[in-house]
Amino acid sequence: MVKGISRRYFLSSLLAGVATPVWANPPSSSLRPRLRPESLRQLAAPGPGNLIRASGVTGNVSFSVADVATGLVLEGHQADQGLPPASVTKAVTAMYALDTLGAGHRFTTRVMTAGAVSNGVLKGDLVLAGGGDPTLDTNGLAQLAAQLKKAGIREVSGKFLVWGRALPSIHAIDPSQPDHAGYSPAISGLSLNYNRVHFEWKRGAQGWVVSMDARSDKYRPDVTMAKMRVVKRSMPVYTYENRGGVDHWTVASGALGNGGSRWLPVRQPEIYAGQVFRTLARAHGIVLKKPKLSHSPPTGQVLAEIHSAALKDILRGMLKYSTNITAEMIGLAATQARGTSANTLKASGQEMSRWAAGALNMTNASLVDHSGLGDQSRLRADEMVIALAQSARRSELQPLLKNIKLRDSQGNVKKNPPMKVVAKTGTLNFVSGLAGYLEAHDGTELAFAIFVADTGKRAAIPAQDKERPKGARAWNGKAKKLQQRLIERWDGLYGA
The missing domain is CATH 3.40.710.10 (DD-peptidase/beta-lactamase superfamily)
Incomplete structure (x- = not known):
């Protein structure tokens, strides 16, 4: 086939050649089929x-x-x-x-306990258990908190635990990326807001006012597992350090301007989700202790649950x-399912x-x-x-x-x-x-x-x-x- 000519044109040319009659004398014009405008465009x-x-x-x-x-x-x-x-x-x-x-597979996030509930008091630990949902957001945790209240829980006497071992714990998708790259957060079976925290800054008379929160279109709960400090410098724009289980960030004052915001990656995803859930539960009158990591799969009664799309x-x-993070969590879940x-x-x-x-x-x-x-x-x-x-x-x-x-x-x-x-x-x-x-x-x-x-x-x-x-x-x-x-x-x- 002549390079550049479509296979359809090539086949039609072959058929045209088969149908050509045998001439007794040389033809007065060429027998080569004339190219249609489409074929000229192809050539x-x-x-x-x-x-x-x-x-x-x-x-x-x-x-x-x-x-x-x-x-x-x-x-x-x-x-x-x-x-x-x-x-x-x-x-x-x-x-x-x-x-x-x-x-049709769906991921499930649950609130569970092995303790007994009596007169609104949970005599035991409460566990927020991740099921590998890569799309869990603050709105979803708010639904869980509302369900917990509907279940009649007013008080928890035991610990508040967070469990994310449904998937491996991974510090960053690609460790070679910059620390502040929001597209390379940590991975856990309990992941919230694509494991990103919202950093916002505004310049005031006394310097910059900064906030770190887990905002959605309905809620803006503050978090303390990620802290930001403005430092007088031009470069680097961000620095990161994990101290005592807290994400400590600094940002260069020369890069801030008068105000703005961005999403930063979360490196303590289970504690992040736990802090947000604790705040949302308190809005329903449910007081929880500070979240702590659980390394054992939760068992017992399911008090609340939500399912992904x-x-x-x-x-x-x-x-x-x-x-x-969606690709990584889904890929990990598929590998485990195999x-x-x-x-x-x-x-x-x-x-x-x-x-x-x-x-x-x-x-x-x-x-x-x-x-x-x-x-x-x-x-x-x-x-x-x-x-x-x-x-x-x-x-x-x-x-x-x-x-x-x-x-x-x-x-x-x-x-x-x-x-x-x-x-x-x-x-x-x-x-x-x-x-x-x-x-x-x-x-x-x-x-x-x-x-x-x-x-x-x-x-x-x-x-x-x-x-x-x-x-x-x-x-x-x-x-x-x-x-x-x-x-x-x-x-x-x-x-x-």
């Missing part, structure tokens, strides 16, 4: 090599595209090269969780907003890699976590595309992926693009990925995976510049433009 489509060179992106580019209806791989470039997938990993995590836990809905949010003991994200990522090799035929997948935040993970575009094209996997995953907005040459969102793209994006400094489905302008459906990475530049980022390294934003912008140019090429080449 004029820029080659992938030209697009890559024109993009100005450095490093490696790997992609593959396949026809969903037939499974036929239509085009590829270094598709057998393993590159960091970044958050495209979450698409694999979604398939892993759906296959292992099921689309169905897994498929949690995954839809995870894929849309690319929440790392009967595998994994106390680290790397061990659980390796189990997911083994699953992908068997279930998706991704025999070269090498994943160190479930979110893609770790840059040592590797996926191949050719294997990712085959997995996406599988009918069973496609029917589960495709409805959960987000719509990708296409942009014009000025960077503005196209209002009515001729094709539709649903996919999972992936972005790290000097790493960009995109994998999903393209519905071409004629309805042809394609599966694709594009991985772009300059691992050399990423490895050379100084530790103090990891949050915003020089040149990373421009590089990622070029990579995203290249991804769209490739998608537009495929729409014109194979959607005719």
Whole structure:
């Protein structure tokens, strides 16, 4: 086949040749079929090599595209090269969780006791027990507190315990990230507000007024397990230290301005949730002692419980907003459900890699976590595309992926693009990925995976510049433009 000509045109040309009559004399004009306007457009489509060179992106580019209806791989470039997938990993995590836990799986958070309740007094300990819900928020804890009051509890004579051992305790998703990176918090089976605490500051006559709270759209309970101190300096912006089970932060006064806010990661997630629940319980007249960690699975009577949304809905949010902690907690839960003991994200990522090799035929997948935040993970575009094209996997995953907005040459969102793209994006400094489905302008459906990475530049980022390294934003912008140019090429080449 001539490179650049669609397979449909190629087949139609063959049929035209079969039907051509035998001429007694040389024809007065060429017998070669005339190209239709669509075919001319296909021949004029820029080659992938030209697009890559024109993009100005450095490093490696790997992609593959396949026809969903037939499974036929239509085009590829270094598709057998393993590159960091970044958050495209979450698409694999979604398939892993759906296959292992099921689309309807729900996570449960409970308030339990082994003691007896008499006249509103609990003669024993009260336990807030996490069930691995990655979406538990302050509103959810408020529901539990209201249920506890409805159960007739007025007083607790014993200890107030918090239990998060439903999942392994992990200090940070990626320890190489800056301490203040809200996308790399601690992990526990009892996690609240994506394990982030809200830091707010306002400048007053006597300096800055700061607060640390667990706010939601309805509540703003203060917490004491995370403390902030403003220090007169310019750099570093933040410092962190764990002292006595408390997250101690300092922030540079030169970076604050007159006011603002941001979410900071929580490193003591069980105590965080316990403090918030204690405050909410007190609002209902229930006095609890300070929360303490429990290392034993809770037993006894369930006094209150709430359930998460169905897994498929949690995954839809995870894929849309690319929440790392959601991916990690769901991946860990799936690994445990498979009967595998994994106390680290790397061990659980390796189990997911083994699953992908068997279930998706991704025999070269090498994943160190479930979110893609770790840059040592590797996926191949050719294997990712085959997995996406599988009918069973496609029917589960495709409805959960987000719509990708296409942009014009000025960077503005196209209002009515001729094709539709649903996919999972992936972005790290000097790493960009995109994998999903393209519905071409004629309805042809394609599966694709594009991985772009300059691992050399990423490895050379100084530790103090990891949050915003020089040149990373421009590089990622070029990579995203290249991804769209490739998608537009495929729409014109194979959607005719």
